Amino acid sequence: MTQKTVLNDAHRRLGARMVDFGGWDMPLNYGSQIDEHHQVRRDAGMFDVSHMTVVDLSGERCRDFLRHLVANNVDRLKGDGRALYTCMLNADGGVIDDLIVYRRGDNDWRLVVNAATRDKDLAWIAEQAAAFDVVVMERPELAMIAVQGPNARDKAMSVLPESERAAIEALPRFAAHGFGDWFVARTGYTGEDGFEIVLPESEAEAFWQALLDAGVQPAGLGARDTLRLEAGMNLYGQDMDESTTPLEAALAWTVAWEPADRDFIGRAALQAQKAAGVPRRMVALVMDERGVLRHGQRVITDAGDGEILSGSFSPTIGKAIAFARVPAGAGDELKVDIRGRELPLRRVKAPFVRDGKACDGIVDA
Amino acid sequence: MNEIPGDLKFLKSHEWARVEDNGHVTVGISDHAQGLLGDLVFVELPEVGDDVEAGNGCAVVESVKAASDVYAPVSGTIVAVNEKLADSPETINDDAFGDGWIFVVEPSNAAELEELLSPEDYAAQIEDEEH
Numbered sequence: 001m002t003q004k005t006v007l008n009d010a011h012r013r014l015g016a017r018m019v020d021f022g023g024w025d026m027p028l029n030y031g032s033q034i035d036e037h038h039q040v041r042r043d044a045g046m047f048d049v050s051h052m053t054v055v056d057l058s059g060e061r062c063r064d065f066l067r068h069l070v071a072n073n074v075d076r077l078k079g080d081g082r083a084l085y086t087c088m089l090n091a092d093g094g095v096i097d098d099l100i101v102y103r104r105g106d107n108d109w110r111l112v113v114n115a116a117t118r119d120k121d122l123a124w125i126a127e128q129a130a131a132f133d134v135v136v137m138e139r140p141e142l143a144m145i146a147v148q149g150p151n152a153r154d155k156a157m158s159v160l161p162e163s164e165r166a167a168i169e170a171l172p173r174f175a176a177h178g179f180g181d182w183f184v185a186r187t188g189y190t191g192e193d194g195f196e197i198v199l200p201e202s203e204a205e206a207f208w209q210a211l212l213d214a215g216v217q218p219a220g221l222g223a224r225d226t227l228r229l230e231a232g233m234n235l236y237g238q239d240m241d242e243s244t245t246p247l248e249a250a251l252a253w254t255v256a257w258e259p260a261d262r263d264f265i266g267r268a269a270l271q272a273q274k275a276a277g278v279p280r281r282m283v284a285l286v287m288d289e290r291g292v293l294r295h296g297q298r299v300i301t302d303a304g305d306g307e308i309l310s311g312s313f314s315p316t317i318g319k320a321i322a323f324a325r326v327p328a329g330a331g332d333e334l335k336v337d338i339r340g341r342e343l344p345l346r347r348v349k350a351p352f353v354r355d356g357k358a359c360d361g362i363v364d365a
Numbered sequence: 366m367n368e369i370p371g372d373l374k375f376l377k378s379h380e381w382a383r384v385e386d387n388g389h390v391t392v393g394i395s396d397h398a399q400g401l402l403g404d405l406v407f408v409e410l411p412e413v414g415d416d417v418e419a420g421n422g423c424a425v426v427e428s429v430k431a432a433s434d435v436y437a438p439v440s441g442t443i444v445a446v447n448e449k450l451a452d453s454p455e456t457i458n459d460d461a462f463g464d465g466w467i468f469v470v471e472p473s474n475a476a477e478l479e480e481l482l483s484p485e486d487y488a489a490q491i492e493d494e495e496h
Contacts, residue, residue, distance in 0.1 A: 017400070028403070032404050032458070033403055033404055033429060033430075034404040034429065034455075222403060222429060222430065226429060290407050290409075291407060292407065292427045292429070292432065312429060313406040313407075313427075313429045315429075339425075339432075
């Protein structure tokens with residue numbers, strides 16, 4: 001049974017091409033995904049991300065629980081309203097999911113996890129939480145709208161409650177402000193400034209319409225994917241899963257090794273892998289030849305074959321870009337096999353695009 | 366969705382074919398197909414002079430989402446290709462049945478044209494796919 005967000009009718013009225021996405025009927029685009037991509041890079045666009053799973057945690061030992069549950073360290077969150085990106089690992093160090101943890105109060109935390117991994121995430125979290133007396137509560141009655149782009153904050157601000165604007169205006173990046181069941185976070189998945197706004201389903205349609213009236217254009221999952229890839233952000237299931245560790249997925253920066261006595265799930269396995277040498281790594285690639293890099297294509301290196309993980313055409317750069325997993329010893333001479341032709345790839349440093357512009361060394365060597 | 370022009374014939378795989386006055390066959394992909402593919406970003410064209418066989422892939426259209434072979438509706442020789450698509454692949458999105466034509470074949474066996482779908486049959490097929 002396909003699930004629908006509360007904005008499903010709104011998407012259809014806007015002429016969206018709908019697709020099944022992890023069991024959800026979601027907008028792929030509203031016409032042109034490339035136009036929507038540019039709209040977000042240049043002005044402001046919005047995404048219905050209500051399919052994502054919001055999970056609230058409460059209890060006196062929430063912090064201890066999260067110090068154990070995730071690979072990044074929630075002690076890095078120095079105040080309420082702060083957010084942390086992290087992986088949740090199994091005992092083998094494999095990535096169960098990536099998520100954002102929000103600290104809302106000492107005993108009040110929020111997780112936002114992927115829709116496609118909802119069931120296993122909830123089961124895992126509940127299983128681990130039992131020992132900590134932490135109450136795990138999913139919040140399916142909440143919708144979520146991401147407003148992204150250089151003008152996103154200004155345009156969103158004009159339709160947010162006036163009484164809250166000063167607090168929202170003051171938010172630094174990766175911080176959030178809550179009021180009632182609303183929760184406005186200065187986070188995103190596009191490499192642009194903006195907000196991710198959690199709000200009651202009952203108010204979502206009116207807010208979506210208000211954003212439209214304020215000049216924020218709708219954007220679909222197609223644009224969301226090219227925007228996040230340009231921004232150098234991983235996609236769960238494509239760039240990492242339970243068969244990869246964060247060290248093999250360019251997510252070592254999200255693993256907090258200190259303090260050494262913090263016993264997070266997967267720590268021993270990661271340490272063993274690190275000591276033995278990480279066998280594979282994830283690299284960022286640009287292809288100067290015509291064509292599109294796609295998931296599953298074979299990457300040829302001097303140390304054996306690798307494969308394209310997330311790959312797409314980059315509307316900002318006008319060339320194909322990708323992440324690939326390659327053997328750790330691979331040099332910089334990389335090629336991709338596209339329908340039997342071997343085309344050269346250029347290894348670059350992610351992100352590809354930041355704040356509307358291609359980063360140095362991305363468009364040309 | 367554009368109206369499907371009545372003078373076209375179709376392959377199940379969404380190519381259209383139009384027989385010109387000189388007997389040559391112009392080939393493109395349908396408006397429905399471009400909609401499924403989404404924004405096109407590259408087109409790999411055959412070369413003029415290439416021999417093609419009905420049902421074989423002889424061009425590739427790539428969108429952000431997917432790469433798709435374009436099959437020859439009839440056998441013959443390529444006599445023209447739409448060079449403009451190299452720089453403006455989005456022409457296919459904008460005008461799939463017109464300016465977005467891909468190549469022209471001089472058919473070697475005109476009887477193969479009889480095998481193609483009529484606009485009505487093609488429209489019915491699309492209808493079926495959507496339900």
